[in-house]
Amino acid sequence: MQTKEVWAKIEGSPEVSQPINTFAPSAQQKFSLVKKNRLYEYGYATEIYLASEQEFIYTKITTLSPLFVIVNSTQQTILCAQA
Numbered sequence: 001m002q003t004k005e006v007w008a009k010i011e012g013s014p015e016v017s018q019p020i021n022t023f024a025p026s027a028q029q030k031f032s033l034v035k036k037n038r039l040y041e042y043g044y045a046t047e048i049y050l051a052s053e054q055e056f057i058y059t060k061i062t063t064l065s066p067l068f069v070i071v072n073s074t075q076q077t078i079l080c081a082q083a
Helices: none
Strands: 028-035 038-052 057-067
Touching: none
Parallel strands: none
Antiparallel strands: 028 038, 038 057
């Protein structure tokens, strides 16, 4: 069986990420990329889902999510919540 590697890349940047592990279900991992001295971090997780109960066909879905850092430069308290 042939396996394929997956990488991430930001448009306009020559840098590519380390290979994204899509073979380990439920493992939450992250990778970083740099473009013009800015750091971009992403988290990802791969899950296995039953696509067809009659034929027992499974599929993998890998979800990528950007990671954010919020810097409060004000004198006020900032409350954040995921929508």
